[in-house]
Amino acid sequence: MRKKLITGNWKMNTTSLTSKDLLTGLVSGLSDEILEKIEVVVCPPFTSLAAAGEIIKNKKIRIGAQNIHQKNEGAFTGEISAPMIKSLNCNYVILGHSERRQYFGETNHLINAKVKNALKNNIKPILCVGETLDERENNVHKKIVDEQVTLCLKDLTKDDMKNVIIAYEPVWAIGTGKTATPEQANDMHIAIREALENLFGKEAAESTRILYGGSMNDKNASELLAKPDIDGGLIGGASLKVESFINIIESAIK
Ligand code: PGA
Numbered sequence: 001m002r003k004k005l006i007t008g009n010w011k012m013n014t015t016s017l018t019s020k021d022l023l024t025g026l027v028s029g030l031s032d033e034i035l036e037k038i039e040v041v042v043c044p045p046f047t048s049l050a051a052a053g054e055i056i057k058n059k060k061i062r063i064g065a066q067n068i069h070q071k072n073e074g075a076f077t078g079e080i081s082a083p084m085i086k087s088l089n090c091n092y093v094i095l096g097h098s099e100r101r102q103y104f105g106e107t108n109h110l111i112n113a114k115v116k117n118a119l120k121n122n123i124k125p126i127l128c129v130g131e132t133l134d135e136r137e138n139n140v141h142k143k144i145v146d147e148q149v150t151l152c153l154k155d156l157t158k159d160d161m162k163n164v165i166i167a168y169e170p171v172w173a174i175g176t177g178k179t180a181t182p183e184q185a186n187d188m189h190i191a192i193r194e195a196l197e198n199l200f201g202k203e204a205a206e207s208t209r210i211l212y213g214g215s216m217n218d219k220n221a222s223e224l225l226a227k228p229d230i231d232g233g234l235i236g237g238a239s240l241k242v243e244s245f246i247n248i249i250e251s252a253i254k
Contacts, residue, residue, distance in 0.1 A: 002209050004225065004252045005165065005232035007126060008042040008239030009066065009094060009213070019048035023055045025242035030249065035060035038252050039232075041092050041126075042239070046080050053089040064092030064126065067100060070113035072121070082121035093118050094234070096152055097128045098171045108151035115152055119160050126165045126234065127152055128213070129192070133172035141170075142191045149195045161204040165211065166192060167234040173214025175236060182223045182230070185212045189229035218247035225252045 014022060023042065030040065043064040044052050052063045069079040085093065095118065096111035111127070118125040129148040131141035145168070153164070168188050173180050180188070189210045197205035212224055213234030224230055232252065238244045 002207065002231045003039055004037075005039040005041065005209055005211060006245075006249045006252055007040075007064065007092075007094075007167075007211065007232065007234045008245055009097070009234055009236050010042070010044045010240060011066070011099070011236055012045060013240055014044060014048060016048055016051060019044045020051055020055065022240065022242060023048075023052055023061075026245065027055060027059055027061065029242055029246045030059075030061065032060060034249060034253065038249055040249060043092070043094055046085075049085060049088045049090055057089075062092060063088075063090050064094060064124075065090050066094045066097070068093050068095070068114060068118060068123075070110065070117050072117070082117050082123055086121050086123055091122070092124045092126060092165075094167075095125045095127050096148070098130055098169060098174060102171075108148055111152045112154050115164070116155065119156070119163060122163075124163045124165060126167055126211070128167045128169050128234070130169040130171050130174075130214070136170065136172065141188070145188065145192060146195045149192055150199065153199060156200075158200045158204045161196070161200050161208055165209050166196075167211040167213050168192060169213035169234060171214075175215070177215050179215040179220050179224070180212070182227050185224055186227040186229050189227070193229060216248065218244045218251065221248040222251035226254065 041062045041064045065085045068082045095114050100106040115125045131144045135144050193205045209231035211232040211234045216233045217238040
């Protein structure tokens with residue numbers, strides 16, 4: 001049984017002050033009983049990670065970062081490394097988000113180096129994959145996503161896969177209000193699981209969690225999360241409001 005995972009990607013939103021409010025709201029709105037059933041990870045900006053680590057200290061909510069550098073240290077002005085976030089009790093990191101690919105030129109090769117470095121530092125990567133609208137219209141979406149999965153997970157072992165989470169995020173659905181239908185999403189999740197099976201075998205493929213992301217909100221979450229191959233969500237916009245994020249988490253309990 002794959003435990004459902006709901007992750008909030010706050011992107012470049014919230015200051016040190018507003019992130020505290022948001023997280024405090026989540027902490028008081030989520031009972032231990034809910035957190036027993038659903039794994040919840042929130043990914044604030046780097047500047048709020050230390051404070052976030054304090055707020056969630058005795059809670060089952062976990063925190064993640066939105067990116068790391070592929071090296072542990074060195075002359076890389078402005079960058080943040082895996083050991084830096086690990087020292088803040090941050091055990092997850094979103095990698096390969098389409099915004100990083102699109103605006104910061106991240107390639108599958110670079111993302112692969114980051115995934116390996118996260119694992120080396122005992123941080124669980126949430127690897128994002130997904131096609132653009134153009135790629136879907138040209139019917140190459142499965143090929144593109146298969147390639148992303150294969151290249152980003154290159155050289156990993158079955159054992160490594162116990163700590164890897166995949167997020168399928170069609171680029172055309174991110175921040176657009178246009179969600180993939182539950183069928184479209186589930187279909188892609190099955191294709192991703194097949195790719196994982198080819199790489200790591202059936203057992204690893206069956207136990208890897210694949211999240212859906214792209215305009216998921218408290219109106220469409222329960223339908224998406226009811227699909228057998230959708231193991232949770234990576235939520236941007238709707239994770240910035242306490243009520244809607246909690247509603248999504250609650251709709252994952254079935
Ligand atoms: P969205 O973002 O929920 O605002 O579409 C999802 C994401 O980019 O992870």
